[in-house]
Amino acid sequence: MSKKRVFVTQRIPEKGIKLLKKYFQVKVYPKDQVIPRKELLREVKQCDALLSLLTEKIDAEVLNANPKLKVVSNYAVGYDNIDVKAATAKGIPVCNTPGVLENAVAEHTFALLLALCKRIAEADQYVRAGKYKRWEPMLLLGTELEGKTIGIIGLGRIGAGVAERARKGMGVNVLYHDIKRNKQFEKEYQAKFVSLSELLKKSDFVSLHVPLLPSTHHLIGKKELAMMKKTAYLINTSRGPVIDEKALVQALQKKQIAGAGLDVYEQEPRLTPGLTKLKNVILTPHTASATIEARTAMSELAAQNIIDVLQGRKAKFTVNPEVYNRKQK
Numbered sequence: 001m002s003k004k005r006v007f008v009t010q011r012i013p014e015k016g017i018k019l020l021k022k023y024f025q026v027k028v029y030p031k032d033q034v035i036p037r038k039e040l041l042r043e044v045k046q047c048d049a050l051l052s053l054l055t056e057k058i059d060a061e062v063l064n065a066n067p068k069l070k071v072v073s074n075y076a077v078g079y080d081n082i083d084v085k086a087a088t089a090k091g092i093p094v095c096n097t098p099g100v101l102e103n104a105v106a107e108h109t110f111a112l113l114l115a116l117c118k119r120i121a122e123a124d125q126y127v128r129a130g131k132y133k134r135w136e137p138m139l140l141l142g143t144e145l146e147g148k149t150i151g152i153i154g155l156g157r158i159g160a161g162v163a164e165r166a167r168k169g170m171g172v173n174v175l176y177h178d179i180k181r182n183k184q185f186e187k188e189y190q191a192k193f194v195s196l197s198e199l200l201k202k203s204d205f206v207s208l209h210v211p212l213l214p215s216t217h218h219l220i221g222k223k224e225l226a227m228m229k230k231t232a233y234l235i236n237t238s239r240g241p242v243i244d245e246k247a248l249v250q251a252l253q254k255k256q257i258a259g260a261g262l263d264v265y266e267q268e269p270r271l272t273p274g275l276t277k278l279k280n281v282i283l284t285p286h287t288a289s290a291t292i293e294a295r296t297a298m299s300e301l302a303a304q305n306i307i308d309v310l311q312g313r314k315a316k317f318t319v320n321p322e323v324y325n326r327k328q329k
Contacts, residue, residue, distance in 0.1 A: 004070075004310050007047040009035050009056050012075055013292075016051075016299025023307060024049070041065050049306040051075060052082070060086040071309035073302045077101060078239065079319055080212045088320045095305035095315045099157075100297035101289040106161030108288035109237045112261030113150075113166075113205055116233045118142045121282050143204075143231070146171040151203030153177050153196065153219070154210035154238065155185065162207050163189055175199050200227040205235065212239035222247040225256055233259050237288040240264040245272040252278050263288045 006020050008028040020026045027043070029035045034055045035043075044050060044065045050072045052058050058072055063086050073095040074082060087094045115121060119142045126132060126140065150166045152159045155178040166172035167189045174191035176182075181193045196219075200206060206228065210216045220234070221244035228234070234257060236243055245266040251257055259280035265271055268286065275281060289295065305315040314324050 004048040005046060006049045006051060006306055006310075007043045008051040009040065009043075010053050012051070012053075012302070013296045013299040015296050016301075016303035019300060019303040020051075020306060024310065044069065049073065049310055051302050051306060054078065054081050056081060058082040058087075063087055063090055063092060071095065071306055071315070073305040073315075075298055075302045078211060080239065084320050088323055091323050091326055093305075093309055093315055093318045093323050094320050095302070095309070095318050097298040097301040097305075098317055100301060101294040102157040102161055104291040104294035105158045105237050105288040106165060107291075108263065108284070109158070109162045109207055109209075109235055109261075110165045112235050112237070112263070112282055112284070113207070113233065114145075115282050116235075116259045116261050116280075117145060122279055145205075147173070148204040149173040149175060149202055150205040150207060151175045151177070151194075151199035152191075153199065153206065153208050155182055156209055158237070159207070159209035160185060162209070163191060166205075167191070172205075175203055196224070197227055200224055201229075203232060204229065205233050207235040208238045208242055210238050210242060212241055217241050218244045220244065220248070222250070225251040228257050230256060230258065232257050233261065235261045237263045240266040240268050245275070248272075249274045249278070252280055255280075 003025045005025045008017065008026065010029055017026060017028065040056060041062060044062055048068060048070050050069065052072060052074050054076045058081060060083055063069065069092055071093045072082060072087060075097060077096055077098045079094060079096050082094055084094050119140045123140050150172050152163050152174065155176050163174045163176065167174050174189050175194050176191055177194060177196045177199045185191055186193060210219065219242050225247055243266065248260060249272050252260060253274065261282045263284045264286055301317060305317055308315040
C-alpha cells in the first residue's frame with residue numbers, strides 16, 4: 001500500500017518535515033517564494049494533506065481541486081487565508097498552530113514599543129549617516145515608559161503577554177478592551193476594562209491583538225486615530241487590515257500621533273504609499289513570531305495535525321471540529 005502524500009507550500013523548519021516523513025511521502029515547494037496559484041492547484045490534486053502558510057489563499061477552488069483531500073494544516077495561529085466554511089462543507093478539518101508563538105510575538109511587540117520610545121531606528125540611521133559629531137542635550141529625545149499607560153485591544157495570550165511585560169517589567173499602567181471582561185487578569189495586573197474610545201483617549205501606547213474578522217476590519221481608522229493622544233504610539237502585530245493604513249499614514253504625516261510600529265500590513269507585502277518615508281514609524285516584515293523556538297514548534301504542530309488526521313484521529317488544534325462528526329463528501 002502506497003504512503004499517503006503531504007504537500008508543503010513553502011519551506012518550514014526541518015523538524016516538522018522530518019516528522020511527516022516518518023509516515024508519509026512529503027513534497028515541499030522548493031523555491032523561496034510564494035507558490036504560484038497554478039502550481040498550488042496542480043500539487044493539491046496529488047496530495048492527501050496540505051500544509052499551507054498565510055501567504056496562500058486556500059479557497060473553494062483549491063479545496064475542490066482534490067475530492068480526496070483529507071486535511072489542511074495552516075502554519076499559523078490565524079486562518080483567515082482559508083475558506084473554513086467551504087472546507088467544513090466538504091468535511092475537511094482545518095488546523096492551526098496556537099500556543100507556541102505567543103511569547104515570541106509579545107516580545108516583538110514590546111521590542112517595537114521600546115524602539116519607538118527610545119527612537120532606536122532613527123538613532124541608528126543618524127550614526128550610520130555620519131551625523132554623530134558630539135553629545136547634545138536635545139538630540140533624539142525619546143520617552144520613558146514607567147508610569148505611562150498602555151491600552152491592549154484584544155486580550156488573548158499575546159495581549160496578556162504584552163500587558164505582563166509592561167506592568168511587571170516597566171511599571172506601565174494597563175487598560176484593556178475585549179469582547180469579554182477578565183477579572184482575574186484585572187486583579188493580577190491592576191488592569192482596567194474600558195471601552196475602545198476610552199482606551200484610545202487615555203493610552204500612551206495602543207497595542208493591537210485581535211483576529212481579522214468583519215468586526216475588526218479597519219477597527220482603527222480616521223475616527224479612532226483622532227481620539228488618540230498626539231504623544232501616543234500605535235503598535236500592530238495582529239493583522240494588517242485591522243488598521244486603515246491610508247488613514248494611519250495621514251495621521252502620522254500630520255503628527256496626530258507620535259508614531260507607529262507595524263509588523264503586518266493591509267495589503268501585505270505591499271505598503272501604502274508614504275509609509276516608508278515616515279521617520280516616526282518602525283516597519284518589520286511580519287517577523288513577530290520569527291524565533292527559532294516558535295517557528296520550530298509551529299512546524300511540529302502543523303505536522304502533528306496532519307499525522308493525527310491521516311491516521312484516523314482528531315487533531316488537537318482543529319478550528320472546525322464539527323467535521324469529525326460527519327463523513328467527508
